[in-house]
Amino acid sequence: MKAEIHDDMQSARPTDVDGAPQERMPIVIAGHVDHGKSTIIGRLLADTGSLPQGKLEQVRASCERNARPFEYAFLLDALKDEQSQGITIDSARVFFKSDRRHYIIIDAPGHIEFLKNMVTGAARAEAGLLVIDAQEGVQENSRRHGYMMSMLGIRQIAVLVNKMDLVAFDRRVFDDIVTEYSAFLQQIDIRPTYFVPVSGREGDNIAHAGSRMPWYEGSSVLQALDAFQAPHLPVGGAFRMAVQGVYKFTQHGDDRRIVAGTVQSGTVNVGDEVVFYPSGKKSHVQSVEAFSRPSQHQAMAGQATGFTLSEQIFVSRGEVVALASEPHPKVTSLIRTNLFWLGKDPLVKNRDYTLKLGTARVHMRLDQVHRVIDASDLSAHADAQHLNRHDVADCTLKLKRAIAFDLAEDIAATSRFVVVDGYEIRGGGIIREALQDQQAWVREKVLLRNYKWEPSIIAPEHRAEKYNQRSTLLLITGAQEADRKTVAKGLEARLFDDGRVVYFLGIGNVLYGVDADIERTFENRKEHLRRLGEIANLMLDAGVILVVTAAELTQEELQLIRTSVGSNRIEVVWVGENVTTDLAYDVLLSEHESIEEQVFRLKDHLQEAGIIYRPW
Amino acid sequence: MDHLDQLENTSVHILREAYANFKHLGMLWSIGKDSTVLLWLARKAFFGHVPFPLIHIDTSFKIPEMIEYRDRLVAEWHLNLIYGQNQVALDEKRTFPDGAVDRLTCCGLLKTEALKNTLSGAWPRYRFNHVKKTYELDTNTEPFTGVIVGARADEEGSRSKERYFSARTDQNEWEIADQPPEFWNQYKTEFAPGTHVRVHPLLDWTELNIWEYIEREQIPTVSLYYDQGEGTRYRSLGCWPCTHPVESSASNVGEIIVELRTGKFANIAERSGRAQDKDDGGGLESLRRDGYM
CATH class of the missing domain: 2.40.30.10 (Translation factors)
Structure with a gap:
C-alpha cells in the first residue's frame, strides 16, 4: 500500500505499473471539532508505511525538541506547510492507495470555514467517514455533518468511534454511541455501512485490527473503505x-x-x-x-x-x-424543500434570491419555514421566520416562474438546487414536494397545447433571423387613469417605420371577439388573461413583436400570462409614477416624459435587451 | 465509461456552463499541452467550433516553434485568436534575459501584468484576421468577465485549492481564504461589476491524463515535447530563458506515457524544469494570488 499527501510532486500521483485504468474514489471525512479527523488521516498515511521517507521521524524529532508530545495530526500540518508554502487556510487533498483502489480525501479538515469546504468536498465524494469522539459522544456537528452528507447524496458512510483508548476500549461506550447515532441516522434515512471503534492515536482498527478490542470482529477503516462500491451511473432511470x-x-x-x-x-x-x-x-x-x-x-x-x-x-x-414514454418531471413554482444555509447573513422572507437547479435559474423568495431542524437533536423549532448560518430547515420556496424538477426520492440529481444571495452560492437543498401554485390550472392546458402543437418547418431562429428581431410580448400597463394606448401605438408606428414586424393589440379587441362567450366580470378576468396569453403565444410563434395594453396588471396576473407565453419573451412596462399593484416591471415610464421620449426609451430598452438590433 | 471519458464529460459540462453564463468569455491558450487539450475539449463541447476568442500572452521569449504551431492551428481550425504583451517593459528591456530584473519580476511584468491588462482591455490586443492572414489591432476593448484557464490541481500546491469557477477581484487577486462552496455542478456565475471569474475545466486532470487524452484523441502538439534524437525534450513549455529541456529519449506520445507511468519521471514534478518556481519559496503561490494563470 502506498499513501502520500498530495503535493506538486508527480510522486503523489498513484499510478499502476500495469497501466490499467485506475479506480479512484473521492472520499470526505467529517465530524465534530477535536474528535480526531486529522489524527485519523495522519494515522492512515503513517500506518500504510508510505509517508515520504523520514517524514515521521522528522516530525517526532521536532516534537521532542519543542518538548511537545507527538501527535499524528502534526503529520498533516507538516506535509501541508511544506508543499503549499505556508498557506494552509484552504485545504489540499490527500492521496493514498490500498490494494483495491486509489483514494482521494478531498478538502481535508482543519480550517475555519470547514463547512463550506466540507460541502464542496462532500458533493464530489462517493463515500464518507464520520468521526465521533468516544469520550464526548454524539455532538452537534456529528449530527449536522451526518445530515448534510445525507442531503448531499452520500449513501456510503462509515462511522468511526475514535479515541477508544481514552475509554479503556470499553465495548459498552461503543455500543451506546452506535445505538444513539443509528437512531439519529435512521431518521434522516442513512444506514451506515460500518461502525468502527478506533484509536487514531494508538492505531487500532485504522489500517490494522490491533489486539485491544477482541470484542470487535468487524472491518478496519481501510477494509471498510475497500468494501465501498463505485457508484453506478443512473442509466436505467427515466431520461x-x-x-x-x-x-x-x-x-x-x-x-x-x-x-x-x-x-x-x-x-x-x-x-x-x-x-x-x-x-x-x-x-x-x-x-x-x-x-x-x-x-x-x-x-x-x-x-x-x-x-x-x-x-x-x-x-x-x-x-x-x-x-414522452417515461414518467415526466414535476413543473411548478411552489416547492417544499430541505435546505441548508451557509451564508453569514440569514435567509429571510421578503427578499429576492436566485435559485439554480440544473441549468434553470430563477428568482425566489422564502415563503414559509415549517421547521428549523436543530441538528443537535433533530427536534424542530416550529415558528422560525428565517434561517441562520449552518441551519438546516424544512421550508417552502416560492419561485418567480415554474421550473421542471424531480423529487429527491425519485431522481436525486434533478431535485438538487443551490440558492444564490448577491453574487455567491449561500445554500443548497433538495426538493421533497411539488406544491400546487396559482397557475396550475393554466399550466395544465399549456402543457397539453404544447404537446399537441404542430410545428412549422421554419425554425424559430430562422424566423428571427429573417425578421431581424426576437419575437416578444411587450405588456404596457399602469394605473386605471394612465394613458397606455398612446405610447403603445406610438411605439408600434415607430418600429413599423423601422421595418420591424410589430402589432398593437388593445385588450378591447379581444374582449368582444375571442372572449365573446364569457362575461366581462372580475371573476372572469383570469380567463380573459389566459386567452390573451394564448393569442400572444400564437403571435410570438409567428415571429411578431406584440404590444399589448391592459390596466393594473398584478404580479399574479403576469405569472398567468407568463405560464402561457414563456417568461423570457415578455417585457413589462408600467406607465406613470403611480404604481398601484405589486407588479415587478422592467421599465417605468414617467408621465412627465413626452410620448416621443417614452417611445424612444422603450425602443432603447428593446435594443438593450437584444430584442431588436442596435446598429452601433 | 473510462476515466478519460469521465474527465472529458465534466470538462465539457463546465465549458458549456461558462459559455452560457459569461457574455465576455475568453480562453487562455499558452500553446502548451494542457491548454491545447482544453482547446480540443472546447471543440468537443461546441461540436467542432470554438465560439469565443483564445487569448495568448506573448512574452516575446517563447520558443519560436510555439508561435509557428499557434499560427498554423489558428488558420486550420478557424480560431479567433487575440494576443497581448507588455510592450513597454519589452521596449525598455526590463526583462530577465536583458539582465535588468530577476526571473520572478520578469514573469510579473511579461505574464501577470500583460495578462491583467490584456484581459481588461487597457493595453492593445491584436486579433488574427483570417482574410488577410495577419494580426491587426483589435478595436474591441471590452474587458473579459469570464476567463477559461487550463490549470490542473496536481501541478502545484496552490492550484489544488482552486474551485472550478473561481472569482478574481478587480485587482485580479484571488481570495483563497474565503471561497464560496461549489457543489452539484453549480458554479459561481454571478459576479460583481469589475471582477471576473476564472474557469478551470482541467482541475481534476493529471499530467498523465493529459498525455493519455492526447494519445486517444490524436491531438496535434508542439514538436518540442518530443526527443528529436538528441536525448532531450521539453516536459513543460514556457519562455526559452527559463524553461529547460529534460533528458529523455521519449520521441512520441506513447513513450511519454510510459515514462510518466513507470519511467524516470514517475517521481519527479512536471514543473521541475521551470526556474522561476525556485527563485523564492512562495514563487507560484504569490504569482497566482496576483493573477498569474
Whole structure:
C-alpha cells in the first residue's frame, strides 16, 4: 500500500505499473471539532508505511525538541506547510492507495470555514467517514455533518468511534454511541455501512485490527473503505437532461441546430419522442452529435452530449428534456424543500434570491419555514421566520416562474438546487414536494397545447433571423387613469417605420371577439388573461413583436400570462409614477416624459435587451 | 465509461456552463499541452467550433516553434485568436534575459501584468484576421468577465485549492481564504461589476491524463515535447530563458506515457524544469494570488 499527501510532486500521483485504468474514489471525512479527523488521516498515511521517507521521524524529532508530545495530526500540518508554502487556510487533498483502489480525501479538515469546504468536498465524494469522539459522544456537528452528507447524496458512510483508548476500549461506550447515532441516522434515512471503534492515536482498527478490542470482529477503516462500491451511473432511470444551450454555429456551412447538455439520468436514442419541460413542447431526436468521435445512436447518464431534433421547436437553456414514454418531471413554482444555509447573513422572507437547479435559474423568495431542524437533536423549532448560518430547515420556496424538477426520492440529481444571495452560492437543498401554485390550472392546458402543437418547418431562429428581431410580448400597463394606448401605438408606428414586424393589440379587441362567450366580470378576468396569453403565444410563434395594453396588471396576473407565453419573451412596462399593484416591471415610464421620449426609451430598452438590433 | 471519458464529460459540462453564463468569455491558450487539450475539449463541447476568442500572452521569449504551431492551428481550425504583451517593459528591456530584473519580476511584468491588462482591455490586443492572414489591432476593448484557464490541481500546491469557477477581484487577486462552496455542478456565475471569474475545466486532470487524452484523441502538439534524437525534450513549455529541456529519449506520445507511468519521471514534478518556481519559496503561490494563470 502506498499513501502520500498530495503535493506538486508527480510522486503523489498513484499510478499502476500495469497501466490499467485506475479506480479512484473521492472520499470526505467529517465530524465534530477535536474528535480526531486529522489524527485519523495522519494515522492512515503513517500506518500504510508510505509517508515520504523520514517524514515521521522528522516530525517526532521536532516534537521532542519543542518538548511537545507527538501527535499524528502534526503529520498533516507538516506535509501541508511544506508543499503549499505556508498557506494552509484552504485545504489540499490527500492521496493514498490500498490494494483495491486509489483514494482521494478531498478538502481535508482543519480550517475555519470547514463547512463550506466540507460541502464542496462532500458533493464530489462517493463515500464518507464520520468521526465521533468516544469520550464526548454524539455532538452537534456529528449530527449536522451526518445530515448534510445525507442531503448531499452520500449513501456510503462509515462511522468511526475514535479515541477508544481514552475509554479503556470499553465495548459498552461503543455500543451506546452506535445505538444513539443509528437512531439519529435512521431518521434522516442513512444506514451506515460500518461502525468502527478506533484509536487514531494508538492505531487500532485504522489500517490494522490491533489486539485491544477482541470484542470487535468487524472491518478496519481501510477494509471498510475497500468494501465501498463505485457508484453506478443512473442509466436505467427515466431520461433527464438539463438543456445547457441550443447551439447553431453557422460558420463554414454548419447548419446543425443542436440541443446540448449532460445526461443526468437514463438513456435517449435516435428516434425517441422527447418532451421539454416546463414548456411541454415535443419533438423527436434526429441524430446524436459529437465532435471527432464515431457517430452514435444513443446518449446515456453521465455523458455530455447533444442532439438535433426532427421538428424545429423553440426551446432554450433551463428546460429539462424527458422522454414522452417515461414518467415526466414535476413543473411548478411552489416547492417544499430541505435546505441548508451557509451564508453569514440569514435567509429571510421578503427578499429576492436566485435559485439554480440544473441549468434553470430563477428568482425566489422564502415563503414559509415549517421547521428549523436543530441538528443537535433533530427536534424542530416550529415558528422560525428565517434561517441562520449552518441551519438546516424544512421550508417552502416560492419561485418567480415554474421550473421542471424531480423529487429527491425519485431522481436525486434533478431535485438538487443551490440558492444564490448577491453574487455567491449561500445554500443548497433538495426538493421533497411539488406544491400546487396559482397557475396550475393554466399550466395544465399549456402543457397539453404544447404537446399537441404542430410545428412549422421554419425554425424559430430562422424566423428571427429573417425578421431581424426576437419575437416578444411587450405588456404596457399602469394605473386605471394612465394613458397606455398612446405610447403603445406610438411605439408600434415607430418600429413599423423601422421595418420591424410589430402589432398593437388593445385588450378591447379581444374582449368582444375571442372572449365573446364569457362575461366581462372580475371573476372572469383570469380567463380573459389566459386567452390573451394564448393569442400572444400564437403571435410570438409567428415571429411578431406584440404590444399589448391592459390596466393594473398584478404580479399574479403576469405569472398567468407568463405560464402561457414563456417568461423570457415578455417585457413589462408600467406607465406613470403611480404604481398601484405589486407588479415587478422592467421599465417605468414617467408621465412627465413626452410620448416621443417614452417611445424612444422603450425602443432603447428593446435594443438593450437584444430584442431588436442596435446598429452601433 | 473510462476515466478519460469521465474527465472529458465534466470538462465539457463546465465549458458549456461558462459559455452560457459569461457574455465576455475568453480562453487562455499558452500553446502548451494542457491548454491545447482544453482547446480540443472546447471543440468537443461546441461540436467542432470554438465560439469565443483564445487569448495568448506573448512574452516575446517563447520558443519560436510555439508561435509557428499557434499560427498554423489558428488558420486550420478557424480560431479567433487575440494576443497581448507588455510592450513597454519589452521596449525598455526590463526583462530577465536583458539582465535588468530577476526571473520572478520578469514573469510579473511579461505574464501577470500583460495578462491583467490584456484581459481588461487597457493595453492593445491584436486579433488574427483570417482574410488577410495577419494580426491587426483589435478595436474591441471590452474587458473579459469570464476567463477559461487550463490549470490542473496536481501541478502545484496552490492550484489544488482552486474551485472550478473561481472569482478574481478587480485587482485580479484571488481570495483563497474565503471561497464560496461549489457543489452539484453549480458554479459561481454571478459576479460583481469589475471582477471576473476564472474557469478551470482541467482541475481534476493529471499530467498523465493529459498525455493519455492526447494519445486517444490524436491531438496535434508542439514538436518540442518530443526527443528529436538528441536525448532531450521539453516536459513543460514556457519562455526559452527559463524553461529547460529534460533528458529523455521519449520521441512520441506513447513513450511519454510510459515514462510518466513507470519511467524516470514517475517521481519527479512536471514543473521541475521551470526556474522561476525556485527563485523564492512562495514563487507560484504569490504569482497566482496576483493573477498569474
